[in-house]
Structure formats: C-alpha cells, structure tokens
Amino acid sequence: MSAPFDVIVVGGGVTGAGVARDAALRGLTVALVERGAPGCGTTAASTHLIHGGMRYLLYDRLTTHETCWDCGHIVRTAGDLLTRLPIVWPVYRDHARGLETVETLLEEYDRFQPMKHGRRHLRLSAETCARLVPGIKTEGLIGALSFDEWWVDAEDLARRTLESAKAAGAQILLGAPAEAVLRAGARVIGVRAGGRNLRGRVTVNAAGPWVDKVARLAGASLPLRLMKGTHLVYRDQALSPVGLLLEAEDRSRCIFVVPSPLGTWVGPTDLPGPDDPDEARTTDDEIAYLTRSVRRYFPRWPRHHDATIVGSRPILGQPGAENLLSRDFEVFDHELRDGIPGLLTIGGGKMSDYRLMAEAATDAACRKLGAAAHGTTQLTTLDGRPVAAIPPWPQPAPALKRFLRARPRLRRLHALAHLGAAFASHLARRAAGSCPETDEAAFRRHYATD
Template identity: 30%
Template sequence: MSSEPADLLIIGGGVNGTGIARDAAGRGLSIILAERGDLAGATSSAATKLIHGGLRYLEHYEFRLVREALGEREVLMKMAPHIIWPLRFVLPHHPGLRPAWMIRIGLFLYDHLAGRQTLPGSIGVDFTQGDPRGRPLKDDFKRGFEYSDCWVDDSRFVVLNAMDARRMGSRIYTRTALTAARREGNLWHATLTDQLSGASREVTARGIINAGGPWVRDTLTGAFGQNPKNSVRLIKGSHIVTRKLFDGDHCYIFQNADNRIIFAIPYERDFTLVGTTDIQLDKLDGPPRISEEETTYLLEAASEYFRQPVTRDQIVWSYAGVRPLYDDGDSDPSAITRDYVLDLEGKPGEPPLLSVYGGKLTTSRRLAEQVLEKLAPFYPQMGKPWSGSKPLPGGDLGAPGFETFLAELKHKYPGLDPAWLTRLARRHGSAVHEILGDAQWATDLGESFGGGLYAREVDYLMRHEWAREADDVLWRRTKCGLWVSATDRERLANWMAQHRPNMEQT
C-alpha cells in the first residue's frame, strides 16, 4: 500500500459509505473504504427495495425530505436502469381509516412537490368494474388510488457504487474493521484489522467519514474513544417473502389500523415481498431476526386486504434489518424522522471527522453531495458535484433503454434461456457481456449451483464484486438463494473456497 495519506478514510460499506466514496473519488479525492463485513451486509440489503418519496412521510410534515426523495427517483433510474425501474402502487381505500380526501391531497402533493419527467401521476381506481387490480382484494374494497414510485435491487445498488469508486482509484476493503484511530497533527492515523486473518495495517488520512449505520455510535466510542453527543434510534424492520400472491407488475400499499402501512410487492418473478414492521430495539445483539409477533402482524395486515388469507405455510423466506434513525425524541417509531443528520467535528487545523446519522436508499446520492459540501473547506482542490450525470456500472444501456438492450441480448444468445437472460441482465446490465463471453449454451457457463446460478457468474462476482462467501452470492449479489437447496449452497461454498481469487488491493 502507498504511504501517501488518503484524502478520506470511509468507515462503512453500506449505501451511504459507498455512495460517498463514489462521489468523492469522482471529484479527485483519494479514498480508502473499510467495511467490517460484506458490502451491503446489514441495513442496506434489508430494505423494502423501493426508491420512493415516502408518501407516509407527508403526514409528519417531512416536506424537505419528500421533495428531495421525489426528485431523486428519475435521476437514479437514469443512472442504473437495469436495477431501478418504475413501479405502480395501488392503494385500496379502507373506509375505516384515512379518509379519501386526505389521500387525494397527499397524492396531489406527491405529484407536484418535485418535477416528474417520465413517471406518470396518480389516478383514482374503481375496483367494481372488473379491474384486474381489484381481483386479489376482498369485495369490501370498492375503490382506491394508483401512483408511481420505483423498485431497486438494494444490495446491488451498493455494490455498483463501490465498483464505480474503485474504477476511479478508491481502495475498497471488505471484512476489515476500524479498530483504532487517533489524530496526529493534520492527519488521522488509523488501524484497519482483517476480520478473517486478524492481520492489521496502518493507514493515514486527511479526514474520516463514519458511515457505520447502526454502529455509528459504537465506532465513535470504540475506535475513537469518544462519548458521542448524538443518539440513534434502532428501528427493526422485518419482511416476509411468500409464494406469489397476485398477478401483474403493480404492487399494493395497505393502510393498517395502527396508522402504519405495509407493501405487497412482486418479487423475483415467483414471489411476493410483504413488509415492513417498525420495532424499536434497545441494543443490537447479533444479526436481527424477524419475530413471531412480526410475522403474525404482516400476515394479518395482508390478510385484511387479500381475498385469500396469507398463511405461514406460504412463507419461503424472511429477513430483518435495523434502520439507524437520528433520535429526534419522538416516542412513536413510525414517526421518527427518516431524514439524515451530518455531524462534523474537529477544531481548526485538525483533520475532520464527520459522522452520518440516518439516511435512506433513495436520498443516498444527495446525502453524499451534502457530506462533501460540508467537507469542502478542508479540500479546496475538490471538484464539483457530478454523481447524478453518469451511469453506474452496467447502466450505460443507451437511449432506447433496458427493453431494447434485452432484445438485442436475446438475439445474440439464442441458445440461452430467455427468462434466465432477463434475470442476468437485470443484475449486471451491460456488464452481462463480460460474464457470458462466447457462451452459446448453458453447458458453456460452468457448474450449475441451482436457481440459475452458474460458475461463470460466481467467478465474476468473486473477481469484481468482492463476493467471499456463499451468502454474499446467494442473497446480496443475486437472490438465487430463494431457489437453492442446502446441498447446493454447500456445494457453492466449497467451489468458492477452491477458486478464490486474490482480492488484495494495493
């Protein structure tokens, strides 16, 4: 490793950390990013998979956040059209809950708070005239509304930000924790420890960004020896994935009697994603898990609307994540601000330390811009904002868009299953050609691990996307784990152990 100090050491490989790394690298700053687990290994892979303005946030007067988020939807779609695309949301009106006039006002604001270029606006829906959107619902629901937001593959969004940062010179270290940091003169001296080998390395940086998510305070108290003045509220959100509950490309948003909402979203062709919950945690002990109470809550909330009750035996997978929300003092977990807070500390002449509290997938690019604006006085050589004008890796599909790209791909590879090609292209966009190469038949793709996962893609994920373990591949780089058996998972893990490339970065 070069002894030259990095401009920024970024702690955390979630959506905030990788987004900041990408933006900063594109402005000419030298970057080291350290993530103690896998990229998107925690909160950033446990979302509801939406790029959205947050219709419900309007009830809590979060107008700035909603406006910013609404404005980001089409920016992000242009950056990564293979992993982010439009989604129509159907909101059945529940006569016993929010009145229709309130929803209409909310949707009017939603349509007009920020400019829309391609996303269609909201409309009313009559379910009594045989509308297919009403067929899965109980007869009690006569009408509703439909509006636009977007879908995102959350963990791939994170990985693509990291890949772009590396392309511009950033050094990305996974399974690497910050274990100590101290100021000496105008530099930070930090110790990074490999979580697998135990080996440590010393690095220097002109500034540090603490984007540790749920562990943002733990990082300050541990590696920095500080007593943080800001607090976070740890809010667990859990989801279930069931066998497919309805046909169509739309999703549903359901109001609940507790004033919360849940989504039912088409997921990976064969499934439906239902979530989320809001459970406050006092502390984070190990990976979060969905509880029996949360499972019951989601099943009952969905069954309140669907004609056919949703039952436990339909669940094929569940996951949970912890949102590190800035503690604004609100006693209701659902009402705590989803906005972000940036805390910059350091005396004049000292190297800066900036800690990120809160944030969400949709506003992560704007958060990165705000971080660098706050740090601008420390880096007079830093370039101008740019991140919204360039595609993420794989996103350079040209003006015709994804469907045209996909049609050309299927024409080029007529011997490969079209449905499988679609899934592969959704993951990798234009980078799919590097994986497929000269393959003409499935047998050219190497060993099959089930779920449409082949050795040629796994090799690519290990060499280019920091995949180290089977779950990195099955649940974060892809979602093939939904189809893969325990035996296949073990076979994949053994194959990866035997074919692991040297990921050391210099």
C-alpha cells in the same frame, strides 16, 4: 497502502459506496472498508424501493421534496437497475383515511413526481381494483388510488456504485471490519480494518446503524435512534401482480406488498430496535402482525412465509411521537461536537437519497481538506456515460429547512397546512366532477414501460 488517503470511508452499504464514488470522482484518493459484502446490512434489509417519501407529506414535506429530487438523479444515473412499480392503495369503509383524504395526499405527491420521473396518480373504482388485484377482499372496498415508485435490487445498487468508485480510483476492501480508530493525539488519522492500518486525512463514518459503534471507537457519540424493520419474504413472485400499500391491522401505519425478482416482500414493521444492530431479530409478534395485516385483504394469502429479513436504520433522534422523528439526514462534524478532528459521520436518511447524503458528506470532507472540487455524481451514470440534461426544479430554501428541522412540531404543522389547503381544493374539484376514475386498460397504459 502506507501513504495516507485523502478520505477513508467506513461502511460499504449504498451510502458509503456513494461517498467513495463521489470523493473519487472529485479526484481525491479514497479507501473504503466494509466488514462483509457490498450492501449486505441495512441496504439489503430495505424494501428495495427508490421512493419519494409520499407518507412524509403528512409531517415532513421538505424531506419529500428533497428525496424526490434526488430520486430523479438516481433514476438518471442507475436507470438500468430500476423497474417502475405501480402501487395500488385500496381504501375500505373502516379505514382510518377515507378515499378523498388519500387522493389529496397523492395529488400533493403528484407535484413532486416529475422530479423522479414518476407519473400522476390514478383513481380507481372498487370494481377496477378487484380486476387489477385478483383475490383482494371486496367487502367494504369503496375504491382505490394508484401511484408508482422504482424497485431496485438494493445490494446490486451498492455493488455497482462501488464498482463505479473503484473505476474512478477508489480502493475497496471487503471483509475488512473496522476494529479500531487510529489517533494522533485527539485527531483521527485512520482506521485499523481487517488487520491493516489505513491512514487518512479525513475518515467518513458511513456505517449505517453501526455509526454510533464506530464513533465510540473514537470516544464520540451520536443523537441517533435505531428503528427495526422486518419483512416477510415469499418465494412466489406472483402473489400480487402490482405493488400494494395496505393499512395494517392496527390502523396506525401502512405496509407494502412488493412483487419482485427476489420474491414477494411484505412489510416493513417499524419498531424501536436494540442498541446493537447485530442483535436485531424478527419476533413472533412481528410475523403475526404482518401476516394478519395482509390476510385482512387476501383471505387466501399463504399462511406461511419462506423467510424473514430484518434490519435496523438510524433515525435522527427527537423527543415525541414517531411522526416527529426526522427522515432527514445530517453530517456530524466530530471536531465541533466532540473535539475530535478528522472524523465525520453521516447519519439518518434513506436509501432513496443516498446520493445526496454522499454528496453532503463529501462536501464536508472537502472543506476539511481545503479541496475546492464540486460533486459530479449526478452527471455520469454508474457505468461512466454522461447523463442527459437535468431539468431545473425549485428547491426549498435552506434557511426554512434548517428552521423546521430543529422544530419538529412546526415541521408537522407546516406539512398539515399544505395538506389542509390541498384538501379544500380537492373537494372543490370533486364537486365539479373533475376527478374521474380510470379503467383497467387505461391503468395498464399509464404504467406501461417506456
């Protein structure tokens, strides 16, 4: 491995795996280093949903649009790993958001669902909700809405993406932590990982919440905040027959209940994390918060969980409230930021748009390399088969996206303006009787497997 690679990727989570696959499919020589197993960090600690970011419609509409678009690519390229998950959102009299507000949000989400092969939402009576979700508290229940997302074994997605990268020619080094950055003057020319020196023309830092730690090896820093999320895990896969979105006890946010082959997961919390993601720990307060939140709706829910999963994720730092933080991502060019050529960092984002993040990082690497190859990861499945035709869909104007990303308060006003108009339209349809409720049988047909 003495000859320099075109691209060295640091981090074998789903984003780093995506970068390695994208770059290898463009004909670049690639090496990826990962300190553990594929997807063993933030990827493993995610809620394991490929989702479109429905809640971002409250303050970051363009991110929902972009994420849904890329979810569609993931469904087409990794569909054999995904399972459709119907999610029921029960609404009670004392909830912060009423039934009409929630339905307005889901009606707006319906606009983007076709991009990710999702289905339109359904409105459910309290009685239908109680039949679909045995054991749920009925006192104060006024109805429910349902929508669907995609469940995935996130570590398997990372592993399969790395296998696809390897099949395209990438070299994958697991159990090889990045120990140092190799320099020639100011330029980064590779990394020392697992006791080996790997030289590369461009190094892509895709280490998730550890990106700042890797950047500091080169004398750089990043404007990222770490947020910590904890899930409670119950071995019983049948605690709920459907996914649930529940208003948490503090009424300020919602938590998921996700039944899956990995058990039933409840969470996540969303709290500022320690600067060192290796120091992230689940606290007793988090456990109590999640337990009380789910038992508000299920009095017979188990008092004791079987495990906890905690992880940190990097968020683009912006001053102000949590809803002013961007769920978007950014490729940082350290030559422009810090005067350090040869190093790029991909930060922010979500698992649901990992392919798009990887494409943006690889585009930036190609510009550094003078390579003209374009990304093709949306055209072939992870096992190398051609993807069927990709439906066209209008995309947000890049100029608008750049403008709003730099102005978080205007970004939120942009989202609220759309929701305000949608709410007025929804009330008009309700007055005309055009928002019918769905019964249990129709619910099951609607979300039946294709």
